[in-house]
Amino acid sequence: MSRYVYDFIDGHKDRKDLLGGKGANLAEMTRMGLPVPPGFTITTDTCREYLATGSMPTGLLAEVEHHLRQLQAAAGRTFGDPADPLLLSVRSGAKFSMPGMMETILDIGLNDTTVAGLARRSGDERFAWDSYRRLIQMFGRTVFGVPGDEFEAPLGAARASAGVVCDAELAAPALRDLVEADKKIFHSFTGRDFPQAPHEQLFLAISAVFRSWNAERAVLYRRQERIPQDLGTAVNVMAMVFGNRGENSGTGVAFTRDPATGRRGVYGDYLPNAQGEDVVAGIRNTVALSELADIDPSSYRQLLAIMQRLEQRYQDLCDIEFTIENGKLWMLQTRVGKRTPAAAFVIAAQLLDEGTITLDEALQRVTGAQLAHLMFPGFDRSAAPAPLATGVPASPGASVGAIVLDSAAAVAATGPVILVRRETDPDDLPGMIAAQGVLTSHGGKTSHAAVVARGMGKTCVCGAEALDIGDDQVTVAGRTLRAGDVISIDGTTGHIYLGAVAVRPSKVVRYFEGELTASGDPLLSAVERLMIHADRTARIEVHANADNGPDARRAARFGATGIGLCRTEHMFLGDRRVLIERLILQQSQEALDALLPLQRADFEQILEAMDGAPVTIRLIDPPLHEFLPAVEDLIANVARAQALGADPGHDGALLTAVRRIHERNPMLGLRGVRLGLVLPGLFAMQVRAVAEAAAARVAAGGDPRPEIMVPLVGAVQELETVRAEAERIVASVPGAPPIRIGTMIEVPRAALTAGQIASAAEFFSFGTNDLTQMTWGFSRDDVEGAFFGRYLELGIFAVSPFETIDRDGVGELVRIAVERGRAARPGLTIGVCGEHGGDPASVRFFADAGLDYVSCSPFRVPVARLEAGRAGL
Numbered sequence: 097m098s099r100y101v102y103d104f105i106d107g108h109k110d111r112k113d114l115l116g117g118k119g120a121n122l123a124e125m126t127r128m129g130l131p132v133p134p135g136f137t138i139t140t141d142t143c144r145e146y147l148a149t150g151s152m153p154t155g156l157l158a159e160v161e162h163h164l165r166q167l168q169a170a171a172g173r174t175f176g177d178p179a180d181p182l183l184l185s186v187r188s189g190a191k192f193s194m195p196g197m198m199e200t201i202l203d204i205g206l207n208d209t210t211v212a213g214l215a216r217r218s219g220d221e222r223f224a225w226d227s228y229r230r231l232i233q234m235f236g237r238t239v240f241g242v243p244g245d246e247f248e249a250p251l252g253a254a255r256a257s258a259g260v261v262c263d264a265e266l267a268a269p270a271l272r273d274l275v276e277a278d279k280k281i282f283h284s285f286t287g288r289d290f291p292q293a294p295h296e297q298l299f300l301a302i303s304a305v306f307r308s309w310n311a312e313r314a315v316l317y318r319r320q321e322r323i324p325q326d327l328g329t330a331v332n333v334m335a336m337v338f339g340n341r342g343e344n345s346g347t348g349v350a351f352t353r354d355p356a357t358g359r360r361g362v363y364g365d366y367l368p369n370a371q372g373e374d375v376v377a378g379i380r381n382t383v384a385l386s387e388l389a390d391i392d393p394s395s396y397r398q399l400l401a402i403m404q405r406l407e408q409r410y411q412d413l414c415d416i417e418f419t420i421e422n423g424k425l426w427m428l429q430t431r432v433g434k435r436t437p438a439a440a441f442v443i444a445a446q447l448l449d450e451g452t453i454t455l456d457e458a459l460q461r462v463t464g465a466q467l468a469h470l471m472f473p474g475f476d477r478s479a480a481p482a483p484l485a486t487g488v489p490a491s492p493g494a495s496v497g498a499i500v501l502d503s504a505a506a507v508a509a510t511g512p513v514i515l516v517r518r519e520t521d522p523d524d525l526p527g528m529i530a531a532q533g534v535l536t537s538h539g540g541k542t543s544h545a546a547v548v549a550r551g552m553g554k555t556c557v558c559g560a561e562a563l564d565i566g567d568d569q570v571t572v573a574g575r576t577l578r579a580g581d582v583i584s585i586d587g588t589t590g591h592i593y594l595g596a597v598a599v600r601p602s603k604v605v606r607y608f609e610g611e612l613t614a615s616g617d618p619l620l621s622a623v624e625r626l627m628i629h630a631d632r633t634a635r636i637e638v639h640a641n642a643d644n645g646p647d648a649r650r651a652a653r654f655g656a657t658g659i660g661l662c663r664t665e666h667m668f669l670g671d672r673r674v675l676i677e678r679l680i681l682q683q684s685q686e687a688l689d690a691l692l693p694l695q696r697a698d699f700e701q702i703l704e705a706m707d708g709a710p711v712t713i714r715l716i717d718p719p720l721h722e723f724l725p726a727v728e729d730l731i732a733n734v735a736r737a738q739a740l741g742a743d744p745g746h747d748g749a750l751l752t753a754v755r756r757i758h759e760r761n762p763m764l765g766l767r768g769v770r771l772g773l774v775l776p777g778l779f780a781m782q783v784r785a786v787a788e789a790a791a792a793r794v795a796a797g798g799d800p801r802p803e804i805m806v807p808l809v810g811a812v813q814e815l816e817t818v819r820a821e822a823e824r825i826v827a828s829v830p831g832a833p834p835i836r837i838g839t840m841i842e843v844p845r846a847a848l849t850a851g852q853i854a855s856a857a858e859f860f861s862f863g864t865n866d867l868t869q870m871t872w873g874f875s876r877d878d879v880e881g882a883f884f885g886r887y888l889e890l891g892i893f894a895v896s897p898f899e900t901i902d903r904d905g906v907g908e909l910v911r912i913a914v915e916r917g918r919a920a921r922p923g924l925t926i927g928v929c930g931e932h933g934g935d936p937a938s939v940r941f942f943a944d945a946g947l948d949y950v951s952c953s954p955f956r957v958p959v960a961r962l963e964a965g966r967a968g969l
């Protein structure tokens with residue numbers, strides 16, 4: 097009975113929690129009878145226990161020894177056997193894939209004695225010494241933290257004195273000398289000799305993999321990817337197989353479909369005579385997987401057959417790591433592969449057509465975030481100059497920025513930058529996060545840069561070999577570029593351009609706009625089919641925030657079934673500002689009279705664009721000072737006039753007014769309903785404009801459905817007062833249709849007293865921006881730069897609560913208000929407006945909370961529709 101360790105044959109693909117993704121999938125492949133080297137998995141529970149106590153759980157070592165005996169029997173070799181040593185790899189593998197973030201150590205079991213056994217057994221001395229020096233380096237780095245660069249110097253010296261350019265060309269004696277040099281480096285950094293006992297190596301390696309869960313870059317990656325920090329990693333111990341045993345051997349990665357476009361075919365990279373990480377690290381340039389058909393036809397055929405079986409088993413795109421040792425194929429890893437947003441849609445539709453998955457499942461396979469990504473603009477290729485160079489298109493997108501040549505510079509930059517590197521490694525992660533895009537001169541679609549950029553949805557062009565990337569300059573096509581020079585990179589074509597290339601709207605946006613049809617285009621037809629299904633399964637509607645005719649029309653084209661928020665304050669800017677000034681200064685009826693026809697015309701346009709659908713118009717909301725000049729400017733103007741002996745006139749009067757209404761906390765001051773109650777005639781004018789616009793639309797044969805929404809209500813009495821007057825006005829406008837009157841729920845007190853407020857409100861709309869700011873008690877305009885970075889770092893929240901709804905706090909107020917509001921007024925319509933309405937994770941929450949609709953910016957409408965559909969499954 098095992099507590100800590102599972103043999104591969106005892107695991108299962110659905111046990112990722114316990115075995116990690118790699119372990120669960122190795123188990124699955126073993127159970128499928130695929131050629132997986134024998135091995136076992138130490139569970140994530142064990143890791144958590146180790147990290148909590150700082151020492152190996154008692155009983156673990158005995159269990160490992162027990163499973164090691166089984167492994168030896170299966171492999172037909174013994175760990176530490178001087179004549180024919182079994183070697184092991186010790187691999188990290190968490191529940192969620194974290195490519196290259198944690199440690200893996202290969203060739204464990206080599207020492208001064210077994211290296212000779214390996215050489216004799218394999219008849220290849222060079223290979224044995226090469227494996228040993230790799231072990232000392234990897235072990236030194238990973239287990240004892242010897243800086244990786246330290247081992248570079250003797251390696252470079254060895255290459256130089258042998259007169260070769262690549263490590264694979266070093267002969268056995270040179271490698272043996274290198275082992276001696278590496279052992280000295282090991283000793284000088286650790287104060288001890290390189291451990292010779294294989295079992296000690298094994299246990300040290302296991303604990304190092306456990307600790308690598310908390311490596312800085314791993315913590316950062318999890319924060320970025322929103323992976324919980326407390327899961328821990330599993331450890332996979334397995335027999336080594338060798339891709340570095342000559343031209344009959346090699347190692348590679350493969351995808352069952354193209355992870356960039358979704359197209360079916362053979363995709364991957366192969367590197368002959370190489371081991372493990374050589375491919376992923378992009379250190380040497382690989383050949384296309386299809387070339388394996390010539391290099392080793394029988395392994396190639398076997399690999400294709402295995403890929404097909406894996407797709408059937410996982411019912412999805414799989415990616416694979418494999419190694420060929422002397423013509424024998426070994427599977428080292430598989431998982432459901434990462435893919436670009438476009439590929440996600442195309443593959444979901446393909447699997448549907450192939451009868452592999454249902455329409456519901458296809459909808460599960462895509463996300464609102466992916467759709468949002470597809471709506472980003474791309475380069476206008478007709479306006480682009482000839483490319484400077486072309487690399488491998490590794491992660492789509494169109495990015496323009498200044499060149500930075502290292503991660504730190506990317507982090508320090510203030511404007512948009514492109515991180516340009518020979519290749520990236522996990523230490524470049526902060527720079528990759530900060531940059532708009534990533535460009536490398538080495539490595540293919542499976543290099544570190546490519547994999548990580550795809551995961552982050554960041555533009556990446558890699559393997560642009562024409563680029564010669566130095567420490568402080570890049571030469572390409574006879575030109576020299578320096579840090580700060582602007583370039584544009586296209587992750588769909590791999591093109592690299594000098595200067596800023598103009599961008600144009602995405603294909604998907606043009607499809608939603610009605611400028612393109614889906615037929616014949618795999619991506620657009622996939623989007624179309626999944627959107628149709630999403631609209632069918634959604635239990636929550638999607639409205640849009642729009643305050644002018646063009647936005648309202650776009651919202652309708654993008655599938656909004658109403659306007660959830662029509663802000664009226666935007667209508668007071670520009671030339672109309674003077675009217676507002678006069679209103680504030682003189683409480684001028686004249687100014688109100690002048691504003692009335694302007695507002696009426698605004699509303700008519702919007703009601704026309706959204707004919708037959710609800711249009712929720714919010715009465716004026718922001719603090720007064722937003723309409724008046726800044727106090728500093730007025731003081732300066734007045735002082736200047738006085739200095740010249742002139743009359744400060746209008747500025748003087750304005751200054752007096754601005755001083756009078758100055759507030760220390762304007763966001764908590766005279767705004768919303770408070771302003772409406774204090775400044776007579778303002779709300780009345782707006783209500784009249786709505787009613788008259790609606791009446792005009794009715795007279796024109798339209799079907800206007802305006803609703804009036806009162807902002808910032810905290811007490812039912814506020815709403816009752818406004819409502820009584822509004823109803824009187826609507827009744828007095830001949831031909832006006834009935835107009836529903838409701839309120840925003842954005843002050844915590846409103847949420848708590850929702851039962852009372854519902855008695856006066858025909859609908860609620862959560863203003864989650866204000867509700868978040870007032871619930872947390874922090875100003876959304878000030879906090880992001882001030883302390884959110886630190887809060888995210890400390891894990892106080894994983895994502896800004898202004899971006900994704902805070903389910904526990906603000907979300908609880910939403911649930912309370914829904915419950916109390918509907919209890920008081922059954923059938924009460926409830927929606928949400930504000931940024932959260934277009935955030936995929938929040939849409940799901942609002943759907944689950946039983947809201948009738950979310951409202952978001954027109955561009956976000958398709959994203960919200962898709963998420964609403966997914967939430968309805």
Ligand code: ADP
Nearest residue numbers: 185187195196200334335336337372373417428
């Ligand atoms: P990562 O999760 O970063 O991909 P892996 O655990 O997959 O790390 O290991 C790193 C590299 O070592 C991979 O390329 C893998 O194929 C190789 N490798 C791991 N175990 C073995 C093994 N038993 N024999 C040969 N190569 C191995």
Ligand code: MG
Nearest residue numbers: 196376417429
């Ligand atoms: Mg791997």
Ligand code: MG
Nearest residue numbers: 807842863866
């Ligand atoms: Mg508000």
